[in-house]
Amino acid sequence: MSMVEVKNLIKQYKHTKIRSVDDISFKVEEGEFFAFLGPNGAGKTTTISILSTILSKTSGEVIISGFDVQKEARKVREKIGIIFQKPSLDVHLTAEQNIRFHAALYGMCGYRLSFKLMPKAYRQKVLELAEIVGIADVLFKPIKKLSGGMQRKLEIVRSLIHMPDVLFLDEPTQGLDAVSRRSLWEYINQVRNQFGTTVFLTTHYIDEAENVDKVCVINHGKIAFCQSPEVMKQNFLRQELMVDSVNREQLTSELSDLGLDYTINRLVVVPCQGSVQELILKIKTPLSVLKISEPTLEDAYVEFLKKNGGIE
Amino acid sequence: MKNVLVLQRRKSKLHRELGTIFAIFAREVTLLFKSPAFIGMSIAMPMVMMGMVGGNLMENMTGGLNFEFGKFMLVGMLVNMLFVTTTQSMTTLVDDNDSNFNEEMLVSPISRYSLAIGKILGGSFGAIFSMLGTLIAGLVLKVTLPLSRWFLILSLSPLMCLSAGAVAMLVIGMIKNKKAANYAVMLITMPQMFLCGAIIPIKSTTGLLKILSRCLPMTYCLDLVRAVVYHDSAEHDSVVMFNPLVNCVAIVVVTLVCLIIGTYFYAESEKNK
Numbered sequence A: 001m002s003m004v005e006v007k008n009l010i011k012q013y014k015h016t017k018i019r020s021v022d023d024i025s026f027k028v029e030e031g032e033f034f035a036f037l038g039p040n041g042a043g044k045t046t047t048i049s050i051l052s053t054i055l056s057k058t059s060g061e062v063i064i065s066g067f068d069v070q071k072e073a074r075k076v077r078e079k080i081g082i083i084f085q086k087p088s089l090d091v092h093l094t095a096e097q098n099i100r101f102h103a104a105l106y107g108m109c110g111y112r113l114s115f116k117l118m119p120k121a122y123r124q125k126v127l128e129l130a131e132i133v134g135i136a137d138v139l140f141k142p143i144k145k146l147s148g149g150m151q152r153k154l155e156i157v158r159s160l161i162h163m164p165d166v167l168f169l170d171e172p173t174q175g176l177d178a179v180s181r182r183s184l185w186e187y188i189n190q191v192r193n194q195f196g197t198t199v200f201l202t203t204h205y206i207d208e209a210e211n212v213d214k215v216c217v218i219n220h221g222k223i224a225f226c227q228s229p230e231v232m233k234q235n236f237l238r239q240e241l242m243v244d245s246v247n248r249e250q251l252t253s254e255l256s257d258l259g260l261d262y263t264i265n266r267l268v269v270v271p272c273q274g275s276v277q278e279l280i281l282k283i284k285t286p287l288s289v290l291k292i293s294e295p296t297l298e299d300a301y302v303e304f305l306k307k308n309g310g311i312e
Numbered sequence B: 001m002k003n004v005l006v007l008q009r010r011k012s013k014l015h016r017e018l019g020t021i022f023a024i025f026a027r028e029v030t031l032l033f034k035s036p037a038f039i040g041m042s043i044a045m046p047m048v049m050m051g052m053v054g055g056n057l058m059e060n061m062t063g064g065l066n067f068e069f070g071k072f073m074l075v076g077m078l079v080n081m082l083f084v085t086t087t088q089s090m091t092t093l094v095d096d097n098d099s100n101f102n103e104e105m106l107v108s109p110i111s112r113y114s115l116a117i118g119k120i121l122g123g124s125f126g127a128i129f130s131m132l133g134t135l136i137a138g139l140v141l142k143v144t145l146p147l148s149r150w151f152l153i154l155s156l157s158p159l160m161c162l163s164a165g166a167v168a169m170l171v172i173g174m175i176k177n178k179k180a181a182n183y184a185v186m187l188i189t190m191p192q193m194f195l196c197g198a199i200i201p202i203k204s205t206t207g208l209l210k211i212l213s214r215c216l217p218m219t220y221c222l223d224l225v226r227a228v229v230y231h232d233s234a235e236h237d238s239v240v241m242f243n244p245l246v247n248c249v250a251i252v253v254v255t256l257v258c259l260i261i262g263t264y265f266y267a268e269s270e271k272n273k
């Protein structure tokens, strides 16, 4: 079953002339790890807001977990969890009070006036999650006293308290340090493995999408590409050979004679059209350096956007 | 890493909605206690109002009345302050919008009405302090009520708060701007105070003012409370306008209408951008 099904979705904000989301369609299967990428202003947050029922659409159809976001909004809300791009914490409460409030809204447990009075399962869960993302020691401090990254981590803990079927993450790791990012992804992967949670991610850290099942690129409100990351890499980038020689001039003139393109950075970089092995065999100049560089998803993504007029 | 712990969801829908209302109520109360200035103002405001407006009126303008004005005003001020405090606290809707906390609430699987009711009840909790202020002011002006009447009024207060909040919700729920919201509070509370008969009797009012007063739930709340306070007194007929049952029905109907429209606007204005 598709967990998320979007058909011809269009969104035009009030008092604007252009469509922020312009007739997009895609599907996310159950348990899939889905990356929704695109430059600033592409329409990612707009799409997520519609999928999570907090923004109305102009036209089109959106089904989440079998329920229509407009007609059965409440059933959809039962199924989803979300980390908004903009922080949505109550800054007057403590970190734990924010989580407690959330747990009560999602019917996990009643709201008691202090943490100690909350059910044991809740307390354990909060402490466990706080430990994982590393905010255990600020759990009882007011939000105002938490750093930006800590607030982000708190939102992550909050979104996972009710174990949603679909988790929407709108740039979840913005502002997190490298260690926290890694432990967060470890945890999200663990949750995915254990519960088969579908994850819908937008991020500007393209490396986070390296292991996803599907990448959709949205640009100017339209889906520009929707495939696995491997296909994206193959389609838009080749492997590169990075070589150097004690006699660099001899090397470059040989490359020219062979009719091969190259660029010189620190090393001589030769884009690989076919097999790397064949290319290496052609070069006779003694090499002092030989490396093969695999394209990253980020390279492919940037290349893709350049070709499709997204960014300069 | 050990296995991820799972919390179980509650089954009963009603239980969940009540839990939500309580959670939102508790949040508002928590916020209230974090702002002692607001509490202080809630106590001081009725004292200032009663002391200045009431004191002057009592001494200068009430010669021709055939009931005791002090008591009339005490009850009026009590209900008025309850409405003012509740209306005032509804401006936090705008704060929630600024901090994006609204989205956290709106994306959760609970009835929009539970959100609204929790918010209103929580916000009106501060009204208890304004009652305290009114009580003190009454003592100073030597106007008092028997304790049993106070409890009766207290037990009516959640209904009154709901109707006050519903009216406020109707107006403030759509406003996205703190300054505008503050003006909206004035816009609601000032006319209400004079139209509904909090301080100035409206029993003989006619025309447009009469029509307006009949549209506002505070008119019925005031009258209901006065019916309670005056029920065995000789002044009853000169003070009370309607049968308590009429008042109750009117309060419930007007509150429901305001609540439904207000909640709809509040939820929809967020959605339809």
Ligand SMILES: Nc1ncnc2c1ncn2[C@@H]1O[C@H](COP(=O)(O)OP(=O)(O)OP(=O)(O)O)[C@@H](O)[C@H]1O
Pocket (backbone or CB within 6 Å): A013, A014, A016, A020, A038, A039, A040, A041, A042, A043, A044, A045, A046, A047, A085, B273
């Ligand atoms: N409330 C709004 N009213 C009018 N236009 C809006 C509104 N919110 C967003 N937009 C416009 O819609 C377009 C898409 O915005 P959106 O926030 O979805 O982009 P995004 O892909 O999430 O970008 P980013 O990576 O910067 O978060 C932008 O052109 C933006 O200006």
Ligand SMILES: [Mg+2]
Pocket (backbone or CB within 6 Å): A044, A045, A046, A085, A170
């Ligand atoms: Mg965005």
